[in-house]
Amino acid sequence: MVTDRPAPKVSPHAWVPSTYFAEGFPYAVVNNLAEILFQQAGASLGLIGLTSLLHAPWNLKFLWANWIDRTLTKRRWMIAMQLGCAALLFVLAGLPVEAAALPWIAAAFLVLALCSATNDIAIDAYYMEALGDEAQAKFVGYRATAYRLATLLVKGPLLGLAGAVGFAWGFAAMASILLGSALLHLWLLPESSAAGSGLFSAIQSQLRRIRAPYAALVSAGVAALVLGFAPLATALRSLGVDRLPLSFWAAAVLLLVLFGVWLHHSRATLAKAERPALAALMATPRIGAALGFVIFFRTGESFLQKMKWPFLHEELGITVGQYAVLNGTLGVVAGFVGTFIGGLCIARHGFRVWFWPFIAAQNLPNLAYAGLAAAGRASTELGAAVLCMDELGSGLGTAVFMVYLMRLCSREHRAAHFAVLSALMSLSFTVAGMLSGFIAEAVGYGNYFALTFVATLPMTVLGFFAPGTKDAPP
Numbered sequence: 001m002v003t004d005r006p007a008p009k010v011s012p013h014a015w016v017p018s019t020y021f022a023e024g025f026p027y028a029v030v031n032n033l034a035e036i037l038f039q040q041a042g043a044s045l046g047l048i049g050l051t052s053l054l055h056a057p058w059n060l061k062f063l064w065a066n067w068i069d070r071t072l073t074k075r076r077w078m079i080a081m082q083l084g085c086a087a088l089l090f091v092l093a094g095l096p097v098e099a100a101a102l103p104w105i106a107a108a109f110l111v112l113a114l115c116s117a118t119n120d121i122a123i124d125a126y127y128m129e130a131l132g133d134e135a136q137a138k139f140v141g142y143r144a145t146a147y148r149l150a151t152l153l154v155k156g157p158l159l160g161l162a163g164a165v166g167f168a169w170g171f172a173a174m175a176s177i178l179l180g181s182a183l184l185h186l187w188l189l190p191e192s193s194a195a196g197s198g199l200f201s202a203i204q205s206q207l208r209r210i211r212a213p214y215a216a217l218v219s220a221g222v223a224a225l226v227l228g229f230a231p232l233a234t235a236l237r238s239l240g241v242d243r244l245p246l247s248f249w250a251a252a253v254l255l256l257v258l259f260g261v262w263l264h265h266s267r268a269t270l271a272k273a274e275r276p277a278l279a280a281l282m283a284t285p286r287i288g289a290a291l292g293f294v295i296f297f298r299t300g301e302s303f304l305q306k307m308k309w310p311f312l313h314e315e316l317g318i319t320v321g322q323y324a325v326l327n328g329t330l331g332v333v334a335g336f337v338g339t340f341i342g343g344l345c346i347a348r349h350g351f352r353v354w355f356w357p358f359i360a361a362q363n364l365p366n367l368a369y370a371g372l373a374a375a376g377r378a379s380t381e382l383g384a385a386v387l388c389m390d391e392l393g394s395g396l397g398t399a400v401f402m403v404y405l406m407r408l409c410s411r412e413h414r415a416a417h418f419a420v421l422s423a424l425m426s427l428s429f430t431v432a433g434m435l436s437g438f439i440a441e442a443v444g445y446g447n448y449f450a451l452t453f454v455a456t457l458p459m460t461v462l463g464f465f466a467p468g469t470k471d472a473p474p
Contacts, residue, residue, distance in 0.1 A: 012131060015188055016139045017146035019078065022181040023123045024150030026085045026116035029174060030054050032155050032328075034109050036320060037092075037167060039310050042099040049306050049437025054109055055430045057117035065121045074129060075189050077122035082182035084115040089175035093168045126189075148336065153177075155328030163320030289465040290408055292458070294421050295428045297401055300456030301394060302432035304366055307440050307448060308387070315373065315445060316383045326384045331391040338395020343403075351403055359463065362397030365390035366453040373446035401425075407468045 034051040068077055091108050095101045131139065154174070162170025284290060309327075312318040318326065338361075345354050368386045405421050432455070440448040 012139055013142070015185075016127070016142045018181065018184060018188070019123045019126065020143040020146040021150045022078070022082055022178065022185070023120055024147035025154060025174075025178060025181070026082075026112060026119065027058075028151040028154035029089070030109060030113045030116055032151070033159065033162075035306055036159070036309055036323070037097060037105060038102065039313065040167070040320070041097045041102055041105065043102060045307070045310060045437035045441045047102070047437065048310055049440070050434055051109070052302075052306055052430050052433025052436070054113045055426070055433070057113045058120070059427050059430055061117045061121055064118070068118060068121050069125060073191050074122045074126035075185070075191050078119055078126060079182050079186050079189075081115045081119035081122065082178055082185065085112055085119065086175045086179040086182060088112040088115065089171050089178060093171035093175060097167050130190075148332075152328070152332045155332060156324055157328075158324075159328050160321050160324035163322075163324055284408065284467060286465060286467045289462050290467050291421075291424065293462040293466040294405070294408075295424050296455075296459040296462065297397075298425055298429050299432050299459065300363055300366055300452050300454075301397070302429040303436050303439075303452040303455050304369065304390070304449070306433045306436045307445070308369070308390075310440075311369070311373065311445050311449075312383055312387070315377060316380060317377070318380060318383060322380065326387050327391075330384070330388055334388045334391040335395040335398075338392040339398050340395075342396040342399025346399060346403055351400070351407070355400055355404075355463070358396040358400040359460065361393040363393075363453065363456040363460070365393050366449055366456065370446055370449035370453065373444075373449055404468060 031054065034054055035048045038048045038051055068074075071077075088108050088111055092105065092112075095104055095108065097105075127139075127143070158170055158174055161173060309323060312323065313320075342354070342358055365386065368389060372383060372386055408421065436448075439451065443451065
């Protein structure tokens, strides 16, 4: 239950940027450094591509968001998660960057992703509890800027530090920053709501809700696995299953988890409050084309992103430090400039004028990477030019995509519609990245980058039929 908002110790001008910096920081670590660390540890392209699965907690955080809302307070959750993220970064600092440590590195990144996604939930909820509607709108710019600065710091200077002195010192520096953030918020932030139920009592309550037949079935399964492990392992080894790579088992486990989540939610009914919003979205003319366009909008870019670093490092000889400058600094600036210029152009000349040019700007860099791969060992300068062109095009594509989503959302259900549509795009981003390494291993970099351009064609075709792209907003 939300109480009267307490007088904060400091102005939101201070705590809004600090909290959203702390939200963007671990997200940037998980989603930008995992593939680099895996490659440096000698992982295969398939396993590097599977680091996209680390984004799954952000796709699935709705599963435990209500539970976070009912237990403890948002302030306690965010501080606990930031401390947890800092501890995990210190763990990563202590792990050797070698193939033997990859299972431990993957486990640490997975827990870090879960803590970071939970930190997101708590910070977003705290922001809405502590500020009124007018103040929430006022500080949107602070949120976005702080989040971008966190990303820039991780992808640029901190990655450059890791490249110069080693990942141990790089992760230790990241952990220290996040630890300082947690301690700052411990001192800085007031409580924004009354405490919910205790954590352990909430867990006990959830356990009591598990039906007896399900509990018995799980117990029987665990017992059978324990008792039959030795003979089962012998039988599987005789079939050669032990020679399957770790990446295969990671993909299999993930598919089982996603299937379980789908099965669970297919049985659940939507809350009454959510039905009108979903019905309004589905009533949009040509909604099938619109949803397809949203789902496939980032597919080609998603395939490209996870293989960009391995290609630039292996084929062009770009080091971690150089990549930090090119991708983490120049690339981030190019992406920001693209988004900014894209927004200005759309505001001045209209959405329809720039829709197709900005989509082309997003998709054509995929062919530039294919050209680099076909040319053989190109220069670092040429690689840098293609990378900046890619990030600039991505920024322009982001501008047109954000405007399209806002056009597609109805005024009455804007927040709900935007959340659903952005989640669809994010899920396709995760799945495409997961498959990227296996395809690149099978066909080689040149053919792979050509295929990433082919993956942009479904979105392009659907753009001709989706509502709001060539006519008035739906």
